[in-house]
Amino acid sequence: TPRVFSGIQPSGGLTLGNYLGAIRRFVDMQESGIQTLYCMVDLHAITVWQDPDALRRQTRELAAGYIAAGIDPAKSILFNQSQVPEHAQLAWIFNTVARMGWMQRMTQWKDKAGKNAQNASLGLFAYPALMAADILLYHATHVPVGEDQKQHVELTRDIAAKFNHDYGVDFFPMTEPVIEGAATRVMSLRDGSKKMSKSDPSDMSRINMTDDADAIANKIRKARTDADALPGEPDGLAERPEARNLVNIYAALSDSDVASVLRDVGGRQFSEFKPMLADLAVAKLSPISTEMARLMQAPDEIDAIIGAGAQEARKIATPILEKTYDIVGMIRS
Ligand code: ATP
Ligand code: MG
CATH class of the missing domain: 1.10.240.10 (Tyrosyl-Transfer RNA Synthetase)
Structure with missing residues (x-):
């Protein structure tokens, strides 16, 4: 059965690039009647430094942005990544599946780590393994993303394939990136060779x-x-x-x-x-x-919506994580 997952980092305020390349298309997929899960990926956001109060505010603002742009919590599961601990649990398994060389080839890693890669967080390096966990925890078949995330979805397929091969199972699906529309890569207004990003210092x-x-x-x-x-x-x-x-x-x-x-x-x-x-x-x-x-006037209502979303997400995630642990050989008693 088709299932859609995608996420956005609460690493700053939403940009026009996020809207055109991601959220607007998330709404279309929601309206197509497929099961859709949309996430505020706070565990990803902290791979670069986030002030704790700013992170809380940005997470709520991102939830408000999703809802204001048309994500309906009655139709889509809208939740915060860290409230579904299975993301981090599956990511650990994938850290043992993914290879260092795969991560080193990622352009996001090269761009974000910059010249001083020795000082980048280990989490920033492992970012794509966590993203693979986000997607595969729900056996998502389609992931709408901007052009810049295509490489990470391809790596998700590599991780799924290697896991299936190593353990001799046919468990994780080969997820398709969905990159379409007129604005899959909105560029910076200051530099036509850089993508528009919420974390750009300017x-x-x-x-x-x-x-x-x-x-x-x-x-x-x-x-x-x-x-x-x-x-x-x-x-x-x-x-x-x-x-x-x-x-x-x-x-x-x-x-x-x-x-x-x-x-x-x-x-x-x-x-x-x-x-x-x-x-x-x-x-x-x-x-x-x-x-x-x-919506930002009522942060308690936002928290209630995403708390309920996390409960829904866990209903799908828990059996898939349990099965993964079982395949790997971990005792479940
Ligand atoms: P950061 O600078 O912290 O990485 P970001 O603006 O790149 O923030 P992300 O949370 O990394 O946003 O990405 C969320 C989604 O928005 C992804 O699907 C990504 O591909 C998409 N996206 C991000 N920037 C653009 C852009 N400039 N044009 C089109 N899509 C984009
Ligand atoms: Mg980004």
Whole structure:
């Protein structure tokens, strides 16, 4: 049976990249009637330093973001990773299945560890094994993610395959990444070669879901671009990553595609296009940020929703973890 799992780190505020590349598509999958589980992955977030109070606030804000964007706790299981301890338990098993060399090849590890990898946390290195546990703990068949997480879902398949092979079982499924839509990789507003990230030190690099209209307009106005007018067709964006990014964002926000956007705006200067993009972004994001702010007034209600979600998630997770322990040869008495 198909089952969808995905997660977002409470490592900062939600960005437009998270919305277009992840949450908006999570909602579509929820509405398709498949069983869906969506998670605030706090155990992942602490692989880089998080202030405890900030982590609590960001976790609740992420839950509010999911709900405000259309994740319905009556239709999807919405929960916090650390409240389902089976994630950490299965991750340990996968730490013994995954190979050092596999982890070393991960581009997220290379990007986040940077030049001083000796000083990165062991958890940051093991991040993909925990992610494999998140997914396989529910025997999830499909994982909607942005382009940057494709490599980790492929590694999840490698872990599942090696576990099945080593123990001579056919237990964990081969999970499919689902990477589709106009905005699977939204780029930084400051650097067209870097993806937009909630943990980027520059707030000007991203649009946060909680930014107000002035902040959004200001960030788009200051977004880096070249000086040429927009081209009439997609080929004209080939060597223009910043221009391509803004047009992509416009296309995704207007449920359109790059070719039809360019048919409308080709020939215009950025001085004209940027305010159009800002108006569109404000129109699409402000209902969500208003609802997020309303939900954040009642943190107890958020906690109750995710607490109930964790109970639901554990109903699926517990038997799968128990079976895994049994396969590995651990006494269950
Ligand atoms: P961090 O900087 O802490 O890694 P992040 O913004 O990359 O934060 P994650 O929690 O790592 O967010 O990722 C959550 C989901 O959002 C993943 O599915 C990821 O692929 C997707 N995503 C993240 N950034 C982008 C982006 N710029 N464009 C499209 N999808 C994105
Ligand atoms: Mg990330």
